[in-house]
Amino acid sequence: MDRLLFIVRPCPLYKELPKLLTLPVRYREEAEWENINVLLMMHGLKPLSLVKRTDMKDLIIFDKQSSQTMRENLKTMMEETSRQQNMIQELIETNKQLKNELQQQQSRAADQEQRANDLEQIMESVKSKIGEMEDESVNRVCQQQNKIKELQKEHKALQ
Numbered sequence: 818m819d820r821l822l823f824i825v826r827p828c829p830l831y832k833e834l835p836k837l838l839t840l841p842v843r844y845r846e847e848a849e850w851e852n853i854n855v856l857l858m859m860h861g862l863k864p865l866s867l868v869k870r871t872d873m874k875d876l877i878i879f880d881k882q883s884s885q886t887m888r889e890n891l892k893t894m895m896e897e898t899s900r901q902q903n904m905i906q907e908l909i910e911t912n913k914q915l916k917n918e919l920q921q922q923q924s925r926a927a928d929q930e931q932r933a934n935d936l937e938q939i940m941e942s943v944k945s946k947i948g949e950m951e952d953e954s955v956n957r958v959c960q961q962q963n964k965i966k967e968l969q970k971e972h973k974a975l976q
Contacts, residue, residue, distance in 0.1 A: 846881070849888050856895035 847867055854864035879887065 846884065850884075853888050853891045853895075856892060860895055860898055 850865065850867055857864050
């Protein structure tokens with residue numbers, strides 16, 4: 818049974834990635850692991866070191882099927898993490914837009930409230946002016962009636 822050996826402790830440096838399609842079939846699995854390492858590093862994680870079967874201490878051995886399953890799981894996990902990060906970024910952008918819209922609506926509401934207050938003050942001023950004019954009109958009418966009464970008295974006195 819073929820087994821792949823790799824160290825689960827992170828390696829300090831990671832070398833250049835070979836292109837998966839240009840590799841012979843026997844190196845495809847190593848290339849897949851290196852692609853997984855790229856995904857790990859893109860997500861801020863440390864890559865895994867692939868080693869040859871020389872020193873068996875500090876190694877965990879997986880069979881080919883387990884190795885394949887682990888690669889698929891890691892790839893799925895990284896894709897899901899990317900999807901979640903994109904979703905979070907979209908939510909942040911949507912939140913910013915909603916905050917901007919709210920701020921604009923609050924500004925419009927404040928403007929409308931100020932306009933309503935201004936109109937109310939104008940209305941009160943007009944009411945006050947109308948009251949003054951009514952009072953002046955009543956006073957003039959009273960004065961005219963008094964004058965008419967005086968003139969009528971004078972007219973009676975002259976007859």
